[in-house]
Amino acid sequence: MVQSFLHAKLIHNLCYILNIRDNSSILLAISCGQDSLCLLQLFIDLKNILNLNLAILYIDHQWREDSNDNTKHIINMTKKLDCPLYIYQLNPRKYSEAEFRDMRYQIYIETACRYTYDTVATAHTSSDVTETCLIQIVKGSNIDSLNSLRWKRQIYENISLVRPLLNFTRAEITWFCKYYQLPIWSDYTNIYYTCNRNRLRHELIPYLKQYHQIDIEKNIHRFLRKTYYDTEYLRQTTIKIYLSIKHPLYAAFNYKLLLIQHKCVQLRVLHIFLAHNTNITWNYESLDHIIHRLNRRKNMKKSRIKIQLKTYNNWAYLL
Structure with missing residues (x-):
């Protein structure tokens, strides 16, 4: 019962x-x-x-x-x-x-x-x-x-x-x-403000509830439900495009096919490629810099982006 x-x-x-x-x-x-x-x-x-x-x-x-x-x-x-x-x-x-x-x-x-x-x-x-x-x-x-x-x-x-x-x-x-x-x-550590989550829980969220939106949790859940399908679509699209442009044998991708995609997809596909082939954590600025260099048809050596990419014909090879 x-x-x-x-x-x-x-x-x-x-x-x-x-x-x-x-x-x-x-x-x-x-x-x-x-x-x-x-x-x-x-x-x-x-x-x-x-x-x-x-x-x-x-x-x-x-x-x-x-x-x-x-x-x-x-x-x-x-x-x-x-x-x-x-x-x-x-x-x-x-x-x-x-x-x-x-x-x-x-x-x-x-x-x-x-x-x-x-x-x-x-x-x-x-x-x-x-x-x-x-x-x-x-x-x-x-x-x-x-x-x-x-x-x-x-x-x-x-x-x-x-x-x-x-x-x-x-x-x-x-x-x-x-x-x-x-x-x-x-758990007495839940009141220690050395943990950022505790400060957010005990100060920021109550403040937002009192002065901005009493239903903040409900509204954030509604927002996340709405964006979930958008992000899932982007993930699936990214995987499909990555599989279609990656080289079948080498650590390389068809950069010309990549560059005709929307900038959002370009960054996501490049992130997957580099995540699979390097041990480096990539941020948005580094990925954007690589896309910029590819658009200008320039090879990249170890420096700001910590890798070497060489373009040949339609392919960008990771050296």
């Missing part, structure tokens, strides 16, 4: 958005925060209704003084649950956010493969979508990065990562945790 409107909302997300079928094996990647405990409680309540095979995965990053106590808390909290619990500890050293993300994904994949789970579920919410979008805008990222938190993505062969709470608001989750008296472990 469905207990609350959030249970019904999750069932809708699983069945109609994520296409999770009966007897699916799901690995719940959680912490002890309110988003994670909401995810865990909802899945436990719906486990039998949807015939789900559940397990819990917890990663101790060891970046807080209370990490060991936090781990003990999750062990005690899950003792009575009929679910396996997998706990991992990372070495206590400083990692970048990207390094932490890569390590987490590697753990997700290894655990899912070892214990035969086909899905990994995380507790990202509507607030995470809003924060990520604003962070990418401030960083000057491209339009692809704005919609980086998606409902579902393939992370390894037959293993999918899903975000079933992506349309849950912070207010809904706070209500749920209070109503069901869930034992939230407060």
Whole structure:
């Protein structure tokens, strides 16, 4: 029996958005925060209704003084649950956010493969979508990065990562945790403004809500839904054109066919070519400089763009 409107909302997300079928094996990647405990409680309540095979995965990053106590808390909290619990500890050293993300994904994949789970579920919410979008805008990222938190993505062969709470608001989750008296472990690092995301969460977004748009999260979600199909079209078009102009044998491309495309596609295709053939991170300015030199039919040597491209007939060869 469905207990609350959030249970019904999750069932809708699983069945109609994520296409999770009966007897699916799901690995719940959680912490002890309110988003994670909401995810865990909802899945436990719906486990039998949807015939789900559940397990819990917890990663101790060891970046807080209370990490060991936090781990003990999750062990005690899950003792009575009929679910396996997998706990991992990372070495206590400083990692970048990207390094932490890569390590987490590697753990997700290894655990899912070892214990035969086909899905990994995380507790990202509507607030995470809003924060990520604003962070990418401030960083000057491209339009692809704005919609980086998606409902579902393939992370390894037959293993999918899903975000079933992506349309849950912070207010809904706070209500749920209070109503069901869930034992939230407060992460005191969430109030430290040394993390830019915390400052954005506690200062910028409340300011925008109060003085500009109370429905900022809903509007950003609407904007991302509208742009999603545009970016997907650009991605597919880029791949098709890249495959049609790349050399069948050498690290080269037909630059004359590239230059008749729209500038947007030129930059995207060139980015794919260089990403596949170099270990260099390419920004918009470098790609634009290469396109400019190709238009002038000039070869490029190592200097500003850090590579050598030589044009011969219709081809631009990477040396």
